Amino acid sequence: MDPLYLAFSYFRRRKYKESVDICTKILEKNPYDQAAWHLKTRALTGQVYVDEVEVDEEGMAEILMDDNVIANVARPGTSLRKPGTAQSGPSQGMRPTTQGGRPLSGFVRPGTQSGRPGTMEQAIRTPRTAHTARPVTSASGRFVRLGTASMLSTPDGPFINIARLNFAKYAARPNLAKGLFEYIFHHENDVRNALELAALATEASQFNDWWWKVALAKCYYR
Template identity: 25%
Template sequence: MEIDYKILNLYKTKQYDKCLNLCATALQNKSDRMLEFIQMRAMTIQAKVAGNGYEEVEYFPKQDDLVTTAVAKTPRAGTAFQREVKTAQQLNKRTSGTATSRGVSTSRAPSTRAALHTASRLSRAATALAGGAPFTASTPLSLRFLTKEDTLFVPAAKTLFEYVYYCEGDIRKAMDIAFQAQKSTEIIDWWWNFSLARCYSALGMHRNTEDCLRQALKQNKHISIYLRLVAMYVGLNQPLSALEVCKQGLSIFHEYTPLLLEQARIHDEMGNPALAVKEYRMVALEDPSNMEAIASIAMYNFYNDQPEIALRYYRRLLATNNPGPEIFNNLGLCCLYCNQWDLILPCFRQALYFSANAETRSDIWFNLSHVALSTGDMALARRCLQVSLATNSENEASKNALCALNAQLRVRR
């Protein structure tokens, strides 16, 4: 009993690695369904944490031309997302100067939503489901093969489903567990319809996904159902339907931050920055440390000739989040357009210090060339652009700027 107590204590205190090691040791000598159940739960929780705590909405899904659920190529105006990516030639000097959290200049960013994403969205690892690779270490066996006649099937069904869905990545086997669990009990549980919707969504069966989510919504008004419906409509390029779902959710979950965020992102992708910023301000009021909302508001003010206000928001980001090259880069640009010359170079120096990849450093040197041009030093601007290209030879904005600058210097000679 001592080892069973240790395993249970490790699981309760969320020491999952030690718990799994101890479970593997204990199950070598005996077969214990309780230990296998704890082992399954620990493995599932680890897979969910490594993959995705809150299931994000994918705004640019990969679609196959042969899929029957593909959206029209030319939808009616105002009913679809703007998926056109602007090039450096289409943007003015100020627009092409702000670096984003992905290490690219805004000339390649599709919208202001790319201003500064949350750290979780950038550092999230791929789930076992996405990779399709099952767990190989100490995979529980006896619980996996429970029959529906077994008395333990219904109590362990949810754990079995999540283990197969997250750890093994077998969608069809997970769906079979869900169907058998629904048949084995007379109690109507919205969770099973929601879980089936996740499976259908992973298989690209959007009509079945919507039917299951609508049934789950009739049984229980849960926030996860609303978020999954929003994700489905966004994937189908139906932003108006997604906005309607957001409004329905907000009528029940008043001022709920994830729904407000999705609403703001949808407005942003549809090309309504004013409405998007209004939603982002509501998010910032509910969650003052939300990085995405604050960064989007700052970027909106920056592009609307209010760098002083944008500077205040970027300073707040610096105070509430870990320092990074994007924040210091944007601070330097705001100082440049606010004519705070004593702070420009220190901000860019810190940006270069924190930059970890070549693409980010190249964009920072590109922005430094604008600082040199604003002082009239064309030779220094040319050197900054050369350093930018030496750091990353694929930086199109630096190539175009260097060609234009060389042509202007030849004319002057």
């Protein structure tokens, strides 16, 4: 049986590891085999592929840092429970307080609301990833795991040296560019180079290919 056909069969059955192994053997004999190269990029991407439609899941940080909160105290004169009641002294509606119990004055001194070191609040406020300055969320943690998985899949080094790629050449070939984009975006987690490839491919398609417009949106969202 033709090894490339067998690799395609494994890929269709989502046996990505077996497909990658066969493609690697083919590329060892002929490094310029474009079919095996493209299939290996698709198989490596399939191992860590995440549907970008499902990125709106809420983690612990999103729930705790949610700004859409209904006020607990009604503003003076707007409450339907006690219409026209006179309040003695400053009300909580006039002077809302912080989590520490201090009334808000409109000014925040440096470090007063940063939280004590070692608390859950401080851990959420502190960014932990090298790819983004956002606090640790379910999304940013997932992106880091994808990058780690790409390192483990190729112990002898990266399959594609992205720094040496000529994106303009690949952008003019949509049959190779789309698989390469998904490999860079999902497997290597290199959003900047993926964005560059998507921008060149969109220009090469004369802005008529919707697939590249979605790819640009994914990069901007990330």
